[in-house]
Amino acid sequence: MWEFVGTLPLPDEEHPHHLFAIMEGQASVGVAGLVRSQALDGSDFELLCALRSEVQGRGFAKQACQLVMTWAFDTAKLERVIACIGDGNDGARAIATKLGMTEVGSGPPGTTVYIKDRGKRKRVSKQG
Numbered sequence: 218m219w220e221f222v223g224t225l226p227l228p229d230e231e232h233p234h235h236l237f238a239i240m241e242g243q244a245s246v247g248v249a250g251l252v253r254s255q256a257l258d259g260s261d262f263e264l265l266c267a268l269r270s271e272v273q274g275r276g277f278a279k280q281a282c283q284l285v286m287t288w289a290f291d292t293a294k295l296e297r298v299i300a301c302i303g304d305g306n307d308g309a310r311a312i313a314t315k316l317g318m319t320e321v322g323s324g325p326p327g328t329t330v331y332i333k334d335r336g337k338r339k340r341v342s343k344q345g
Contacts, residue, residue, distance in 0.1 A: 235293065239268065239281045246272045249281035251289055256301050256324040262289065264300045266309075279312045286316060286333065296335050301328040 236250035247268035254263035264285060266278045289295045301324040302309045310329075313320075318331035 239277055249285050254299055256330050261299045262295055264298050282312055290335050298333050300331045303328055
């Protein structure tokens with residue numbers, strides 16, 4: 218489903234962007250990842266996802282965003298992930314809500330900020 222592309226260094230190398238290719242078979246159909254955000258206090262990583270039009274509406278975005286968020290909390294050990302969603306992007310709002318993100322208010326012009334904290338993740342019980 219996905220392949221890690223790598224980090225894109227910023228002038229502050231301690232906090233690079235993290236991008237993943239979204240794959241269908243051998244074809245790259247999009248990208249998802251985390252980029253440093255200027256929203257809120259500027260210390261967060263923002264979830265992003267972009268898909269080719271021919272694969273939209275097939276669940277790729279939701280699955281990719283879930284995988285990125287899992288990576289963010291389990292591997293990158295982030296305390297929270299945000300999403301700045303355009304006011305007319307109902308599909309992205311639906312995905313954010315399904316992922317357990319909470320609307321917190323206005324972001325950059327024309328956007329609403331959603332947040333998911335590490336502590337508000339669904340816990341999966343391990344049964345032997």
